[in-house]
Amino acid sequence: MAELNTEAKLKKQLKQEKIQLWNPPYTDDQDGEPGRQHMQELAERYAPLLGLPVEEVGGALEAIRVQAVKRGKGNKTFRESNVATLELLLPRDGKKDPKTKNHLETRLDVLVQEVVDRIGDEYGLKYIKLILNGKTLSVDQRLDEQGVKNHSKMMVLKVSDAEWKQQLSEEEEKKKNQDESVQRTQKGFQILSERDGSEDPDSTPFLEIADQRGNPLKIPHEEKKALILAMGFHEKGRSLMKKKQFDNALFKQATQGPCSAPKPGMLDFVNKVKWEAWKSLGSISQDEARQQYCDLIGSLVAAEGGSSAQVSAQPAASGTTYETLLVTTEDDITTIKLNRPAKKNAITTEMYNEIIAALEQAAKDNSVITVFTGAGDFYCSGNDLTNFTKIPEGGVEQMARRGGDLLRKYVKAYIDFPKPLVAVVNGPAVGVSVTVLGLFDLVYATERASFHTPFTQLGQSAEGCSSYTFPRLMGGAKASEMLLFNKKLTAAQACQLGLVTEVFPDSSFQSEVWTRLKAYAKLPPNSLALSKQLIRSVEKQRLHSVNEAEVQSLVERWQSDECFNAVMSFFQAKSKL
Structure with missing residues (x-):
């Protein structure tokens, strides 16, 4: 605990002085070895500030430098290949070597289920779930959709047979509810598509397709039904997704800054809506996004x-x-x-x-x-x-x-x-x-x-x-x-x-x-x-x-x-x- 506290104080001091230990003269560009003279001078300068022996401060600085160099290599790999490095916090019986950290290299645009399967196979764990910042990751969503970033730390928890069966049961129930909701929506739009406006519009609403000037378009009945059904699903889906994703977009803006991710493909509807919600926040600062996110969540909690x-x-x-x-x-x-x-x-x-x-x-x-x-x-x-x-x-x-x-x-x-x-x-x-x-x-x-x-x-x-x-x-x-x-x-x-x-x-x-x-x-x-x-x-x-x-x-x-x-x-x- 004392070592972690020393490192935290040193990191704060390094940040204030804008010293980057992973760059020369503290790290050699060629072999990544420490610049021993400059590291020693830094330790001698910081030791009196922290009231600690020079050797202890030097050891903490070297630990920070090694971590930074390793992180820098991971960042380079991520920039060049889009392959992220994640740190896994494994259960004791899943660790191959208790003294070393466990890492996993993966793209972030893959489903969590794929990562779960890889971890299970590699470490001999039957049923597991992944935890990020206290939240269980959904296996049917991508890593990047749930806030996983390069260098994220994920906790790997073993799940009992009973809990695993309960989780499968809950997922089946969730899918059943979603299917029923889709069926209700489909039935509603089918009813609307059958109406032609001959009924009283005040008591019997109907949908009409018009051009940009508002002139009704004459479309064969069957084609009109299909088009109304498709348009209805599309607009309802976009509306629901945008409403659902606004808090997620604010969270991303607050933690990662303005959207710089590539726009998802035309047929990737879910991620496209998420991307649009994030992109719509423009260049508002992370502090402002944090405040807006806090206000939004605070209002939801107050309402609840x-x-x-x-x-x-x-x-x-x-x-x-x-x-x-x-x-x-x-x-x-x-x-x-x-x-x-x-x-x-x-x-x-x-x-x-x-x-x-x-x-x-x-x-x-x-x-x-x-x-x-x-x-x-x-x-x-x-x-x-x-x-x-x-x-x-x-x-x-x-x-x-x-x-x-x-x-x-x-x-x-x-x-x-x-x-x-x-x-x-x-x-x-x-x-x-x-x-x-x-x-x-x-x-x-x-x-x-x-x-x-x-x-x-x-x-x-x-x-x-x-x-x-x-x-x-x-x-x-x-x-x-x-x-x-x-x-x-x-x-x-x-x-x-x-x-x-x-x-x-x-x-x-x-x-x-x-x-x-x-x-x-x-x-x-x-x-x-x-x-x-x-x-x-x-x-x-x-x-x-x-x-x-x-x-x-x-x-x-x-x-x-x-x-x-x-x-x-x-x-x-x-x-x-």
Whole structure:
């Protein structure tokens, strides 16, 4: 992990200085060998910047150079022969040599089924499926139609016999539905083609073929029927395909830039419509295409999710009202309730700012303890990913910087909070709502709660000081299962690992927890606050340092294509539900 982080920092520095390691003087044009003197000078210059030994920096630079040279050869092959090089992430039992990367050379205009067959034959895998950016590739579509590019990384997953049979059954059902749809369309156009306009046009519509001036053409009856049927199918197909392919075209413009692919042949109807949709976007920039794509997918997700209606917010003791929170003070307890139940309490940018304000308010009021909980069935579903669709004029870099500043301030509010902080987890918890639990003093959960941190799945990394608090609470291996490999914990598992203090039956959860909290609120407030500060003071500076490092890492992640593609894949999958 440290090596990858070093390489990422070096790549950023090389990019800023526009240094191309695959070109002279860093690589010899003839044999591809490194220019050792210049590589050594570069390592000596970068080592103090990274605070690392020259040998370690030199090794990382050489790894980047070798990778770049290999990639350059692949690009040359692709330009000359249109044969792409794909990296395959194989299951363990499919690897011939675990220490080497596995590559496949193929044209991108072939069906995925052909590639699946090749991989199965070469690596002895019976049933497999290919995953790109978290999305399963359809075997009946071409590679390039599904976003596969030269140097793409594809995950190869084995499929069980049962899953394979289910997949075949679903494909047969899909084909059956398509056939029925075609038959209905054909029947409709056949009925229209039989009409000649003698019926009442207001109640019985008909089609008429005319020339460019609008004069009806006299065509023999049978020929007219055939022509109307063909034209009807053609126009309906184009209309449906263009509507369907617009989001795909925006995605391509956002990730690859303006269309430079050759126009498909006249009889390649599907790819021709896709090409036209992409070509119609002209020369709009990738940033603008990203924003349009984000707006489109965001609107689809909003439409699918319905209204984000909230429970009417009641003012806290200070009289402050919030749009996304319910903040109340009663029995010496300030309760901050996340209040977007229709959106599973997903945290928007506005909500981040309101939580910070609510914590500042609770720190100064007369309450003894502060409680977090959620409205509805969810505790919190983590970040509202539409936050990533609001790209400012300054582009993705500005969005990432602003997001980093807000996250830094948000986590700091938890680290510095002076009173006992309690989480009453009333349902599933995801993402940042889970990671900050390591900064709470008590975490009570209902038995139906779950805890999930799918960061790497979305091309991101840990936050909320979880890279420090989770290993400290549950040990390194268990923390890695959550933070690296997206393992979801049940409430019982989270309690066993130390993330949750106690689990309660769902039927008595609220009554048991609040009875206990009201008793805690009667304890001497100054004694509670002082005791908490003594515990927190031991590691407070460490927590602030961890928060800063996590924010810096995330700002880099948010600007990466890997993160963008993962989040957009999430939106694409959600919009198709």
